Amino acid sequence: MRWDELMDRAGGVCEFCGASEGLKAVDVTDQDQALLCSVCRGGGEAEAAHWRCLEGAAWSAEPGVQIAVWRKLGEIDAAWAVETRANMMMEPDVLARAEGQAEVVHLDAHGMPLAHGDTVVLVKDLVVKGAGFTAKRGTAVRGISLVLDNAAHIEGKVEGQRIVILTEFVKRK
Template sequence: MTCPLCTTLDAPLISTPVPGGPADAAVNICATCADQATAPDHFRALASTMWSEDPALQVLAARTLARLDTDWARDLAEQLYLDDETRAWADNVAAATHHRDANGQPLAHGDTVVLIKDLNVKGAGFTAKRGTAVHRISLVEDNDAHIEGRVEGQRIVILTEFVRKR
């Protein structure tokens, strides 16, 4: 079978739920896509698959594009048209995750957060100062306590307990 998300041929497909929408919404995708920790270039086929007629696949494509931190993914995300109901489902990432800031507010891909504490960034040799805005965050899928974002040009992992939603 072919993975509808990345168009990999003859890959075993895994039924993957697409939360935030209908309870039975799922897409059969390859293990590499389901892992979501793969290199962004694996998802280059989204340029064609994002136009699928399957709403669950459209939502998964939109969320994947939002998660990727590349120029080509941002360009595709801007081109993607979704009807109002499907767009609301795609934007309902908060229902799909349990990432919450220090005040308990739900966090979503693309949100802007502000650091509420000075953070020593290990391996980068600088301190991210309290009050620093982190734009267009990404959620770490397998850990609700972690988000990713760019601070001083470095992509870092930040604990959600040290941020508040802007």
């Protein structure tokens, strides 16, 4: 992001504490930046009370700021910081970037990306353990859900049963 765009987004102030002096762009991840003052960047000693500004900054709509706040709160050993971090509302992909995890991408048997709500077709007969039936090849599974922490699994309804299906056995319709 260019300097002038970052300044416009932040309103010309530190995105943590609101200070207007000593601002610099900080690369939070390879795709996220935040505009921070020298104190919030760690360039000087800050009183413990200074970091209470993170309670307000945690509500930023900007992913880069959310990630920076989440990480800084993890460094602070205080009950208010732990509580603020636990109550932050972040999209799953933003939280994954904050934790340094790669985004989980679900791919069908042909390498096509799958999304929540897609319709897929089974490419193989699947014995459904515990349900007593076999899901036949060619069966359409509508409105799938992605298992967020496992790229090899999706969920969907087959014959009225909610089941977990391996992505290698489906193709996107």
